[in-house]
Each structure stands twice: as C-alpha cells, then as structure tokens.
Amino acid sequence: xxxxxxxxxxxxxxxxxxxxxxxxxxxxxxxxxxxxxxxxxxxxxxxxxxxxxxxxxxxxxxxxxxxxxxxxxxxxxxxxxxxxxxxxxxxxxxxxxxxxxxxxxxxxxxxxxxxxxxxxxxxxxxxxxxxxxxxxxxxxxxxxxxxxxxxxxxxxxxxxxxxxxxxxxxxxxxxxxxxxxxxxxxxxxxxxxxxxxxxxxxxxxxxxxxxxxxxxxxxxxxxxxxxxxxxxxxxxxxxxxxxxxxxxxxxxxxxxxxxxxxxxxxxxxxxxxxxxxxxxxxxxxxxxxxxxxxxxxxxxxxxxxxxxxxxxxxxxxxxxxxxxxxxxxxxxxxxxxxxxxxxxxxxxxxxxxxxxxxxxxxxxxxxxxxxxxxxxxxxxxxxxxxxxxxxxxx
Amino acid sequence: xxxxxxxxxxxxxxxxxxxxxxxxxxxxxxxxxxxxxxxxxxxxxxxxxxxxxxxxxxxxxxxxxxxxxxxxxxxxxxxxxxxxxxxxxxxxxxxxxxxxxxxxxxxxxxxxxxxxxxxxxxxxx
Numbered sequence: 001x002x003x004x005x006x007x008x009x010x011x012x013x014x015x016x017x018x019x020x021x022x023x024x025x026x027x028x029x030x031x032x033x034x035x036x037x038x039x040x041x042x043x044x045x046x047x048x049x050x051x052x053x054x055x056x057x058x059x060x061x062x063x064x065x066x067x068x069x070x071x072x073x074x075x076x077x078x079x080x081x082x083x084x085x086x087x088x089x090x091x092x093x094x095x096x097x098x099x100x101x102x103x104x105x106x107x108x109x110x111x112x113x114x115x116x117x118x119x120x121x122x123x124x125x126x127x128x129x130x131x132x133x134x135x136x137x138x139x140x141x142x143x144x145x146x147x148x149x150x151x152x153x154x155x156x157x158x159x160x161x162x163x164x165x166x167x168x169x170x171x172x173x174x175x176x177x178x179x180x181x182x183x184x185x186x187x188x189x190x191x192x193x194x195x196x197x198x199x200x201x202x203x204x205x206x207x208x209x210x211x212x213x214x215x216x217x218x219x220x221x222x223x224x225x226x227x228x229x230x231x232x233x234x235x236x237x238x239x240x241x242x243x244x245x246x247x248x249x250x251x252x253x254x255x256x257x258x259x260x261x262x263x264x265x266x267x268x269x270x271x272x273x274x275x276x277x278x279x280x281x282x283x284x285x286x287x288x289x290x291x292x293x294x295x296x297x298x299x300x301x302x303x304x305x306x307x308x309x310x311x312x313x314x315x316x317x318x319x320x321x322x323x324x325x326x327x328x329x330x331x332x333x334x335x336x337x338x339x340x341x342x343x344x345x346x347x348x349x350x351x352x353x354x355x356x357x358x359x360x361x362x363x364x365x366x367x368x369x370x371x372x373x374x375x376x377x378x379x380x381x382x383x384x385x386x387x388x389x390x391x392x393x394x
Numbered sequence: 395x396x397x398x399x400x401x402x403x404x405x406x407x408x409x410x411x412x413x414x415x416x417x418x419x420x421x422x423x424x425x426x427x428x429x430x431x432x433x434x435x436x437x438x439x440x441x442x443x444x445x446x447x448x449x450x451x452x453x454x455x456x457x458x459x460x461x462x463x464x465x466x467x468x469x470x471x472x473x474x475x476x477x478x479x480x481x482x483x484x485x486x487x488x489x490x491x492x493x494x495x496x497x498x499x500x501x502x503x504x505x506x507x508x509x510x511x512x513x514x515x516x517x518x519x
Contacts, residue, residue: 010399331453333432334407338455341399349431363433363452392400392407393454 001026002373009248012343013377019167020193020322020369021347022215024245029218032058045261050126058274063275064381066185066225069284070210071201075209076259079226080273084192085115087211087226088159090263091188094236096123105155109134109142109171110359111164114352120159127177128258134160137360140167141311144175150171151183151201152293158187162194162210166353166365167312168322170198177206186232196283196371197291197320219279220272226263233259240265294370294379295321296358301383305390311360321370324351330393332366338389344382406458413461416450420442430499432456438510444469445514447507460503467507475511480504 004024007014016024036058042051044059045084059080067075082086100106106120110133117131124131132150135143142160151158158180163170173194177187186208194200195212202210209232214223228236235308238245238256242265247255256262298321307328312319327330334350350357357364368382416435425435432453438445447468451457467475 331432331456333453334455338400338403341403364431392404 001286003027003030005373009343009345010341012341015374015382017346017370017374017378017382018169018345018367018368019196019349019374020216021197021373022221023218025220025275026278026282028282029220029275032275032278033220033271036274041271043267044166046164055270055274055307058277059268059270062276065280066227069200069280070195070225070227071203072227073203074230077227077230079228079233079260079263080268081211081224081226081263082222082269083213083215083218083224084113084211085119085224086188087209087224088188088190088241089119090226090320091209091211091228091236092119092123092159094239094263095232096129097126097237098235100124100127100129100156101134102128103154104129105132105152106130107134107147107150107155107158107162108130110136111140111142111167111171111356112159112161113165113190113192114354115192116159116161116188117355129156130285136167136356137316138245139316140164140169141316142169142171142176144179147176147179151180151185155183156371157208158185159190160187161190163197163202163322164312164353164356165193165322165350166324166356166367168193168320168324168369169312169316170194170318170320172317173207174205181206186229186371193320193322196287200373206234208295214272214276214279217279218282220269220275222269223272225276230259233263238265239263242266244268289372291321291370291372294372294374294376295319297376297379298323298368298370301379305383305386307390311365321374322367323369324365324367326362326365327390330390332364334393335366335386335389337393339382339385342385342389344385378381403455406455406462408458409461410451410454410456410458413449413457413464416448420448421450427499427502429502430456434460434499434503436460436503436506436510440514443471445472445475445510447510456499459500463503463507472514474510475506476515 002024040051040054042055044056063075063115066078072078106124108117120131134147137143160176162173162324173189181188189207189208191210191212196217208229210227212225217222232328245257245262245265247257247360302323308325310325336346420437421435425437427434427436432451434451436449438447447464449460449464451460466505
C-alpha cells in the first residue's frame with residue numbers, strides 16, 4: 001500500500017518513525033498524481049476545454065472529500081492552502097485585519113508549534129496587540145483551567161493545537177472552545193497532528209477554524225486545508241490578491257469572489273490538492289485501526305530504557321504514538337545520527353517548538369512518531385537499536 | 395578505511411571523548427558555530443603566525459568531527475588553511491555521508507575555520 005516504505009537505507013531495512021513530520025504516500029495517491037499529470041494538466045476553474053474541466057473536477061472532488069471527512073456544514077467552508085502554516089497565517093492575517101486592534105489580546109498555548117506562535121506575533125505587532133499563553137504542566141497536560149482567568153474583554157481569539165507535535169497528548173480542545181465561546185471568543189485549532197490521529201468532526205467540536213496539512217495524512221506535499229465557519233470567512237478580508245479570488249476588477253474598485261475562492265488567489269496546487277481524496281480514503285481505512293496499541297507498546301518499552309525522560313506522559317491525557325524524549329548523558333543529535341545508520345528515521349532537535357524546549361529546560365529532544373503502517377517488530381528493533389546507540393555513546 | 399558506518403561513528407565518538415580542555419568560560423554565544431543542531435564552540439588564538447584552534451560540543455559525534463578538523467588545521471598559518479582544499483574531508487567520506495543535512499553542520503564548521511583564517515590574514519596586513 002505504501003511503496004516508499006519497502007526499501008533499505010545503508011543496507012538496513014527502513015524503519016520510518018518520523019511520521020509527525022510527514023507521512024509516506026500510498027499507491028492510490030501516487031497513481032492519481034501520475035494520472036492527473038499525464039491526462040489533466042490544465043489550470044482549474046478558468047478555461048472551457050476538456051483538460052481544464054477534468055482538472056477542476058478532481059480538485060473540487062477533493063474539496064468534497066475533505067468536507068465529508070471533517071463533517072463541515074458547507075463545502076465553501078473548506079479553503080485549500082499550501083499547508084497548516086499557510087492556513088494559520090491566513091487566519092492570523094485576515095482575522096486580525098477585521099477583528100484585532102490596539103490593546104487586544106490573542107491567547108495561544110505554551111506547547112504550540114512555531115507556526116501557531118509566530119504568525120500571531122506578526123499579526124499582534126501590526127495591530128499593537130499582545131499574546132498571552134496557556135501554560136503546560138510538567139507531564140505535558142494543557143492547563144485549560146487557567147484559560148478562564150486569561151480571557152478578558154480584550155481577548156479576540158484563542159489558538160491552540162489539537163495535539164502537540166512534541167508532547168503527543170490530545171488536548172481538551174472541546175473544553176477550550178466551550179470556555180472561549182462562553183466569552184464570545186472564537187477558537188482556531190491547529191490540527192496538523194490532530195487530523196491524523198483523531199476523528200475530527202468540526203461541527204461537534206464547534207471550532208471556528210481548523211487548520212491542517214495534506215502531507216501528514218498521506219496526500220501530496222504542498223497541500224493543506226483551512227476549515228473556517230462561514231460567518232468568519234465571510235467577514236474576513238482576502239489574504240492575498242490575484243487571479244481566481246475576484247468578482248470584478250477595475251482600478252477604482254474590485255469585488256471578491258464568493259467563498260472559498262476568495263481565499264484561493266492565484267494558481268492552486270491543483271494536482272496536489274486532488275490527492276486529498278485518495279489520501280483521506282486511505283486514512284479512513286487504516287487510521288480506523290486503534291493506534292492505542294502501538295502507543296502502549298512504545299510507552300512500556302521506552303519507559304524501561306535507563307535514564308529516559310519522556311515528555312508528555314499518558315497521565316496527561318490520551319497519548320498518540322508520538323514520543324519525544326531525552327536520555328541522561330547522551331545528546332539527542334548523536335542518537336539520531338546513529339539510529340539513522342541503523343536504518344531508523346527519527347527526528348531530533350527543537351521540533352519547531354523552542355518555547356516548549358525552554359519550558360522543559362532542554363536544548364532539544366529525540367522524537368519517534370508512528371503511523372498505522374508501523375509494526376510491533378519495528379518497535380522492537382527500534383528499542384534494541386536505541387539501547388545499542390546509548391551504549392556506544394556512554 | 396572503516397568497515398561500516400557504525401565503526402566510523404565509534405571512531406568519531408572516541409575522538410570526541412578525547413578532546414578535552416575547552417574552558418567552560420569560553421562557551422559563549424559569540425563562539426558558537428551557527429548552522430549546527432547541537433551547540434559547537436570554536437575558539438582560537440594566534441601564536442607565532444599560526445592559528446591554534448580549540449573546540450567543544452555538547453554532542454559527542456559532532457565533537458568528534460570538530461576535533462578531527464582541529465587536529466588537521468590547528469597550528470597552521472592562515473595561508474595554509476585558506477589554500478587547503480579541505481579534500482581530507484572528502485577522503486574520509488565525511489562530506490557526502492556524514493553531512494547529508496544541515497544537522498551536524500560540517501559545512502558550517504569548515505566555513506568558520508576558513509573565516510577565522512581570513513580574518514587573521516587581514517589583521518596581519
């Protein structure tokens with residue numbers, strides 16, 4: 001199903017444990033990409049010819065697939081972007097233009113990816129607003145109880161991750177949303193990891209925005225989604241100007257296209273976005289397999305490694321099979337370099353979450369993040385290799 | 395030279411462990427080499443027209459790599475360093491295999507050594 005997994009690196013069978021950074025692509029995605037490239041390369045929406053019609057159909061079919069997957073109320077609430085970062089930047093820019101002013105506040109959490117921090121900092125700088133932070137407990141739990149005190153009449157939006165890319169704990173976003181909404185404050189959920197590991201129903205969740213990438217959930221890279229409630233998307237000004245997003249253009253006055261095109265300026269990554277359809281079909285099939293078992297096995301095995309410190313433990317909430325950790329006396333980079341030569345792909349460093357590294361007093365971590373295609377055998381090999389690497393380094 | 399990658403790493407780890415004597419007080423931000431995932435400090439002093447390098451890192455393999463570079467380039471004149479084509483790095487297979495990404499910053503280390511040499515040439519004039 002995933003041809004790229006069946007390979008050797010440095011003469012060792014590949015064990016790909018860097019799925020939180022990007023997933024591998026299934027055959028169905030590769031086949032659709034190839035088929036569209038060969039048969040339907042034409043710019044979408046504009047031309048009347050056959051190739052353009054086919055390309056447009058594939059692109060819009062993918063929008064329907066996304067709408068159904070997240071249970072959005074309207075298809076025009078699904079805006080395509082280049083990824084989670086672009087989706088968040090769109091909201092930070094356009095929402096702040098309409099709703100954030102001098103002295104206002106934006107609330108984020110301590111465990112955010114840089115994408116969900118810096119985009120808001122830029123917006124706050126432009127609007128002379130400020131950022132407030134929901135803290136994270138020692139075990140990785142989002143301290144949602146502090147939100148009530150953080151919200152003031154100047155709070156304009158709360159932006160939190162569904163699941164932190166470092167801690168792997170499912171945050172109580174429903175509670176965040178309930179509290180924020182009781183003060184009429186909207187909530188953006190960074191769903192880069194959440195969409196992969198949890199069934200997301202944006203109507204039940206009641207989030208105002210949900211941002212995610214395609215490449216972490218088996219679609220082509222360079223693809224992403226911004227889900228936004230219609231009332232917000234309609235009230236927000238366009239993010240970028242250009243083709244596709246306009247109604248009528250003159251030098252005096254331009255009217256904008258209706259949703260979602262208003263936010264899809266310029267030629268889109270139409271071949272890539274189309275792969276959302278087979279990607280989400282794959283996700284529906286294999287992500288239905290509970291990842292709890294892989295998570296429990298990793299928790300148990302890793303927990304027995306001498307001198308390990310795991311960030312984000314199951315007592316903090318539901319834990320996805322994503323494990324960031326440090327091992328006493330050895331550097332995360334050394335471990336990653338040696339594991340690489342043993343055929344194991346893991347991530348090391350700050351993982352785009354410098355404030356969180358500071359919070360835990362470390363310069364970086366090692367992260368192993370699993371997907372449903374990973375196996376128990378791979379976990380066993382990983383643990384053996386990790387122990388061997390540690391003994392080389394000590 | 396080595397049977398396998400792990401042997402190569404074993405060697406670098408030993409080299410790293412043997413690099414000692416970098417004072418804690420010199421672990422300052424201005425001596426950090428940018429572009430490395432781990433922290434790598436490189437200090438130098440000039441004696442008799444020759445540059446003496448000293449280095450440290452909080453990651454042991456990176457420390458092994460910088461220690462190798464220190465062994466090769468410490469005690470040379472700025473001219474010798476600048477005229478070197480750094481082919482030794484190619485010969486031991488570090489460049490293409492050990493530095494596939496910016497992660498361990500071999501390229502940054504070499505750039506820093508060259509930069510130090512250039513600065514000293516300018517100062518001489």
